[in-house]
Amino acid sequence: MAGTFITFEGIEGCGKSTQISLLAEYLARKGNEVVLTREPGGTQIGERIRSVLLDASHDGMAPIAELLLYAAARCQHIAEVIRPALDAGKVVLCDRYADATTAYQGAARRIDAATLAEVHRIATGGLMPELTILLDCAPSEGLSRAHARIAAGGQAAHEDRFEREAMAFHERVRQGYLAIAKSEPGRVKVIDASASIEEIQMRIADAVEKFLCNNLCDKTYVSTLVR
Ligand SMILES: Nc1ncnc2c1ncn2[C@@H]1O[C@H](COP(=O)(O)OP(=O)(O)OP(=O)(O)O)[C@@H](O)[C@H]1O
Ligand SMILES: [Mg+2]
Numbered sequence: 001m002a003g004t005f006i007t008f009e010g011i012e013g014c015g016k017s018t019q020i021s022l023l024a025e026y027l028a029r030k031g032n033e034v035v036l037t038r039e040p041g042g043t044q045i046g047e048r049i050r051s052v053l054l055d056a057s058h059d060g061m062a063p064i065a066e067l068l069l070y071a072a073a074r075c076q077h078i079a080e081v082i083r084p085a086l087d088a089g090k091v092v093l094c095d096r097y098a099d100a101t102t103a104y105q106g107a108a109r110r111i112d113a114a115t116l117a118e119v120h121r122i123a124t125g126g127l128m129p130e131l132t133i134l135l136d137c138a139p140s141e142g143l144s145r146a147h148a149r150i151a152a153g154g155q156a157a158h159e160d161r162f163e164r165e166a167m168a169f170h171e172r173v174r175q176g177y178l179a180i181a182k183s184e185p186g187r188v189k190v191i192d193a194s195a196s197i198e199e200i201q202m203r204i205a206d207a208v209e210k211f212l213c214n215n216l217c218d219k220t221y222v223s224t225l226v227r
Pocket of ligand 1 (some may be wrong): 019024148193194196
């Protein structure tokens with residue numbers, strides 16, 4: 001692909017939205033064309049699906065219905081936003097993507113791996129990020145930050161369906177993410193999210209610079225081969 005696809009993952013309140021905005025500013029300052037987007041959402045259709053998924057009154061949602069709604073939002077997001085931006089050579093930064101489905105609907109809701117793989121294949125056509133930043137912290141820390149944000153009247157004015165889940169659910173999500181990182185260490189960089197915002201920002205910038213440098217070398221190498 002011409003552009004670069006980077007995703008941010010991690011449990012509720014770990015700092016994804018904070019850090020992805022800081023990285024977007026950093027990369028834009030360095031002259032990159034950056035598209036910052038999020039899941040579920042990122043499109044008009046996706047944002048409507050997001051409100052169905054996060055609505056705390058929808059506590060009877062069947063796990064497979066949840067899985068398919070995420071997949072539908074993702075499919076639209078790829079078609080409308082991610083693919084066109086990548087084809088135009090932009091850097092796409094996405095706040096949650098397919099790994100979130102593996103962690104939440106797979107590890108936490110216990111949907112089997114074969115079903116997940118099939119739905120991923122249908123929804124994404126195999127499009128995966130080249131780099132994923134996994135912000136890792138204890139669920140107690142993430143959730144207390146998310147609750148403090150809600151109390152301060154931040155981006156979400158109320159608790160969503162996932163924030164209401166028990167601590168054991170969030171622990172399974174965390175372990176699900178760590179298992180992905182273990183199986184794909186080249187793609188997924190785990191960053192300790194219990195550090196300060198500035199410290200994390202520096203570690204992410206470092207990981208992204210290293211990745212872009214290697215990526216550029218690879219692409220230059222391939223283009224020399226092609227020539
Ligand atoms: N490293 C940090 N230390 C302390 N507070 C932080 C840190 N990072 C983010 N915060 C604060 O914690 C709250 C949650 O952060 P943020 O919204 O970025 O998390 P998130 O991972 O996007 O959450 P969600 O999964 O709910 O979207 C915010 O109020 C933010 O200012
Ligand atoms: Mg967020």
